Amino acid sequence: MAIELAPTPRAILVEGATGCGKTTWLIEHIATLLEAGAAPHDVLVLAATPDAARTLERCLGETCGTAARDITVTCPRFVATDLLSCEAGRAFSGRTGRIATPLEMGFIMEDMKVSGLKNRRLKEMLKFFYRSWTELVEDADGNGDWLIPGEEADVHALLKAVLDATGAVLEPEAAAMAVRFLLADEATLAAAGRRHVVVDDYQMLSRASQHLANLLARDTVAVAADAAACTEVFDSYPYAEGIGEFTQANGACERITLTESHRCAAAAVAAGRLRAEALPDEEVPAVDEAAARASFTALATESPAAEMAAVADAVEAALAAGTAPGAVHVLAFHPAWSRQIVGALRERGIVASSPVEGRVAVGDYRDLDRCAAARLLTALALVADPRDALAWRCWCGFGDYLANSAAFADLRTAATAQGMGLAEASRARPLP
Structure with a gap:
């Protein structure tokens, strides 16, 4: 249905x-x-x-x-x-209710490569699955009759098998x-x-x-x-x-x-000019420059260091004028720029925070010396829950070029046949 x-x-x-x-x-x-x-x-x-x-x-x-x-x-x-991690939610899904981290997704992708598909084809197929999940193509019973029999259905079945074995939930399927x-x-x-x-x-x-x-x-x-x-x-x-x-x-x-705009008129004027310059052959709606207030200032700098200093100067001036720190927002075009701006502000004694971007635990999991942070986080996950199947899968994949994906494919099959969880099977049967 x-x-x-x-x-x-x-x-x-x-x-x-x-x-x-x-x-x-x-x-x-x-x-x-x-x-x-x-x-x-x-x-x-x-x-x-x-x-x-x-x-x-x-x-x-x-x-x-x-x-x-x-x-x-x-x-x-x-x-x-929250719903999927409660007892009833875990019983319904057979999963832990926790969304896999970017680090863990790397191991899930290695397990998907045993399908034999080329990386580009595999990634495109996974995107199709993810979009279909978010758009509720599966019915209320989770039936997969929307899949084309053969390669598509087989890869989807493999993905579900990997997720069921590890207990992971992917972001596109959570809602x-x-x-x-x-x-x-x-x-x-x-x-x-x-x-x-x-x-x-x-x-x-x-x-x-x-x-x-x-x-x-x-x-x-x-x-x-x-x-x-x-x-x-x-x-x-x-x-x-x-x-x-x-x-x-x-x-x-x-x-x-609602039709009345509360945006800064000066910013609208500047945006209109930029758009007119970028699209000279298109008619750009005119913006009433008379309505612009003196609240939009363009700063030109000659180097990245000067740009950071100019931003810090502007923030410092705003705070000195009585602006609440929580009302000051700095937008950067790249995470690296954001980190540099945060550093420039902290040098002046201005506390700033920035959302975490990218992987918290970086490093190539194939090289044990380069993934120390990732291994530490995985070890802590196992200390917190020794039955964490996804953590076990990651832990046993560190240091191997293919993350031991072939061995885990065999282990997953054996565990399913014996009615065991992946964590129990990992301890009961040594990996080759």
């Missing part, structure tokens, strides 16, 4: 371009719910990214006061992993698996649901995450969306088409369109 979007008694869609106040509208909507008697713990707020969730949480605290402390503000991915779990377990759905669900940047969520959000809403659901701002940031394969699906599922949906 195909999975349909769950309707909600009252559905609200807030539309508008970037900077039109959609998030502010949602915050005011939550404040109105609380004033009308809604319990804070019965309100679930979902954001597209962890950073956005933190910002929403701060804004709710400023608007709603102490009541905001009991409002859950998070991302659909974390809701999904979809959580949706199927809730549809199969009415008691868990009743316990996890909230009377009021609010979703910001709806178009940046995958279709599965959108379905998860709607499934959790009992009385009202309010979403803010801008189809033109659909980009992959945190969820794999964001689904802008979900906006239309939302209005179709909720026939009496209240649609609110």
Whole structure:
């Protein structure tokens, strides 16, 4: 049975371009719910990214006061992993409920290479599987009849076998698996649901995450969306088409369109000029320069070091003028630039933080001397849980050019035949 979007008694869609106040509208909507008697713990707020969730949480605290402390503000991915990691969720999926890290994904990929496919073909096929998972191509029972018999179905079966053996959950399948779990377990759905669900940047969520959000809403659901701002940031394969699906599922949906822009006019002027220079043959809408305020300044520097110093000067001046540190954000085009800016600020005694980018544990796992951090993290995982099958698989793959993938293929087959877990089989049967 195909999975349909769950309707909600009252559905609200807030539309508008970037900077039109959609998030502010949602915050005011939550404040109105609380004033009308809604319990804070019965309100679930979902954001597209962890950073956005933190910002929403701060804004709710400023608007709603102490009541905001009991409002859950998070991302659909974390809701999904919480559901899948509970006892009932683990029993449903046969997995641990934990999303594999980039380090662990390297070993999973090595296990997938035993399929014999060339790397490029394998990666493209995996992308197809991942997108299909996020778009809920599998029905409520998880049937794989959408796959073409032969190579495609065989590779998909191998991937599922590897994941089942290690207990890992991949990010693209987490929300979809959580949706199927809730549809199969009415008691868990009743316990996890909230009377009021609010979703910001709806178009940046995958279709599965959108379905998860709607499934959790009992009385009202309010979403803010801008189809033109659909980009992959945190969820794999964001689904802008979900906006239309939302209005179709909720026939009496209240649609609110915001048209007044609150963006910095000076920044709009500068962006308009840059676009006109980049696209000289296209007609670019004019921006009213008279409306520009003196809040946008372009700084020209002659070297990267001078650029870092200029950024640090600007931040230092803003703080000296009384700007709250939490209100200062520095955007960089590359993680390396971000790290250098953080360093330049710290040299001046300005505390700065930056989201973790890339792998926490870097290094080539084929070379024991170059993957010490990765081996340490894996060893700690085994100390925490000696039955962690994925950690065992990684630990036994360090130092081998193919991460012992052929040996683990045999071990996985033997473990399945004997009804054993991969961790138990790893200890019971020495690897060749």
